[in-house]
Amino acid sequence: MNKRKGLLAAALAAMLFALTACGSGGESGTGGAGSGSQGASEEKVLRVGATGQSYPFAYKEGDKLQGFDVEVVETIADKLGYKVEWHLAEFSGVMGQLETGRIDTVSNQVAVTEQRKEKFHFTQPYAYAGTQIVVKNDNNDIHGVADLKGKTVAAVLGSNHAKNLEKQDPNKEINIKTYESQEGTLNDVAYGRVDAYVNGRSVLLAQIEKSGLPLKLAGDPITYESVAFPFPKDERHDKIREEFDKVLSELREDGTLKKLSEKYFKDDVTVKMANQP
DSSP states (O other): OHHHHHHHHHHHHHHHHHHHHHHHHHHHHTHHHHHHHHHHHSOEEEEEEEOSEETTTEEEETTEEESHHHHHHHHHHHHHTEEEEEEEOOHHHHHHHHHTTSSSEEOSOOBOOHHHHTTEEEOSOSEEEEEEEEEETTOOSOSSGGGGTTOEEEEETTOHHHHHHHHTOTTOOSEEEEESSSTTHHHHHHTTSSSEEEEEHHHHHHHHHHHOOSEEEEEEEEEEEEEOOEEESSHHHHHHHHHHHHHHHHHHHTTHHHHHHHHHHSSOTTSOOTTOO
């Protein structure tokens, strides 16, 4: 009896060993294929930065993020099979996240500048912007940068519009008041808390129309710039950037970019302005 029990135990042990070996061997032998299959089924995620407060480019209504830049990047991502993962912060914050590699790109009217080109690779432009001065509609004293001396002018911290104004003021004769976001800037101009505000011409036109505030544009834009998607300078992001460029060309050719622009601006900001060099 003991002998039979011993034989049975040995047989069970042998079967258990065989099953374990088979399972281990199967996992090891198909590990590469299994990992590749799982990787292929995983969603491709594109981490995109925005302020969520930049009407009409990237802003929130309730819990929904929307806007021109939002729709452009989500259209591109959809065509390329990416899921967009949004990272929201003030403008200087999202640019800092891009520089440290925490996100892949920024979709919030990033102007192409020589300084930024030292840090990032850019796609082709998907929009064009002009740094514009806006004042209260009864202000007849400010018509351009020269009239801003001794005045207080609002600008968003870290924005290229703030930097463009600074370049026009080498002697520091303009009191530039920086804000973390656009929120409150137009109200401060309308209620006389500041004398003027600088931002993109297209966004100001849309914001003035939406808000109904007693504001107007003062003179022509200070500067004109191209707007594009910035990416970190590495092989992986260079590949994504090339994919973006290909789709941007398609969206321009089939009229999608123009359609999205007219939806938010009632104008085509995806082409250069008539007087833009």
